[in-house]
Amino acid sequence: RKEVEQDPGPFNVPEGATVAFNCTYSNSASQSFFWYRQDCRKEPKLLMSVYSSGNEDGRFTAQLNRASQYISLLIRDSKLSDSATYLCVVNMDGQNFVFGPGTRLSVLP
Amino acid sequence: EPEVTQTPSHQVTQMGQEVILRCVPISNHLYFYWYRQILGQKVEFLVSFYNNEISEKSEIFDDQFSVERPDGSNFTLKIRSTKLEDSAMYFCASSRQNQPQHFGDGTRLSIL
Numbered sequence A: 001r002k003e004v005e006q007d008p009g010p011f012n013v014p015e016g017a018t019v020a021f022n023c024t025y026s027n028s029a030s031q032s033f034f035w036y037r038q039d040c041r042k043e044p045k046l047l048m049s050v051y052s053s054g055n056e057d058g059r060f061t062a063q064l065n066r067a068s069q070y071i072s073l074l075i076r077d078s079k080l081s082d083s084a085t086y087l088c089v090v091n092m093d094g095q096n097f098v099f100g101p102g103t104r105l106s107v108l109p
Numbered sequence B: 001e002p003e004v005t006q007t008p009s010h011q012v013t014q015m016g017q018e019v020i021l022r023c024v025p026i027s028n029h030l031y032f033y034w035y036r037q038i039l040g041q042k043v044e045f046l047v048s049f050y051n052n053e054i055s056e057k058s059e060i061f062d063d064q065f066s067v068e069r070p071d072g073s074n075f076t077l078k079i080r081s082t083k084l085e086d087s088a089m090y091f092c093a094s095s096r097q098n099q100p101q102h103f104g105d106g107t108r109l110s111i112l
Helices: none
Strands: A004-006 A011-014 A019-025 A032-038 A045-050 A055-057 A060-065 A070-075 A084-093 A096-099 A103-108 B005-007 B010-013 B019-024 B031-037 B044-050 B053-057 B065-068 B075-079 B088-095 B107-111
Touching: A004 A084, A011 A019, A019 A084, A019 A103, A032 A060, A032 A070, A045 A055, A045 A060, A070 A084, A096 B044, B005 B088, B010 B019, B019 B031, B019 B088, B019 B107, B044 B065, B044 B075, B075 B088
Parallel strands: A011 A103, B010 B107
Antiparallel strands: A004 A019, A019 A070, A032 A045, A032 A084, A055 A060, A060 A070, A084 A096, A084 A103, B005 B019, B019 B075, B031 B044, B031 B088, B044 B053, B065 B075, B088 B107
16 A cells, blocks of 8 residues: 555646645554645645644645544635645654655646 | 755766765754655655664665765765666755755756
């Protein structure tokens, strides 16, 4: 079983739509969780950390379900500039950060 | 805002040659990492480094690879006897303990 799995994508949505990405992880002892975005041929950039209680940053909401080993990212009122690949990253143990394969989002005018 | 810097931005090397990729992590970070991303594929962990030694490494990080922190600021990745399949983006990252990683903008390595 792959350590971190994500929706295969791509997601093509119109501007203003709400879109949700899902991520599952295999190691129940995983300690911390993050969403990164990566633009084409650029480095991953931290979007937000994911906390057990769920957290929101503007149009972005992240949730964690430890029992189901599942993380989600919700983007409301999507903008053209949200087009990117969204990477789920899980800190399995120590300093072992595992990246998911990413889900590509295209927001269309 | 402090950032991770990598040099060079693009390295072109003949197969079989050695390359050294350089990184300057964020100054108050203690954990350093190298990742690679082959074009169109996922980001793959290579190695993490803490307290002047390797703390974790992946199956990819075999004897062809080595890392070094030669001074107080640089963190280098050396690839010996490069192969065509080593062509990829190589990202350096740094972090505090259990905190998110901050990435440099990468070195594109092209092996000819």
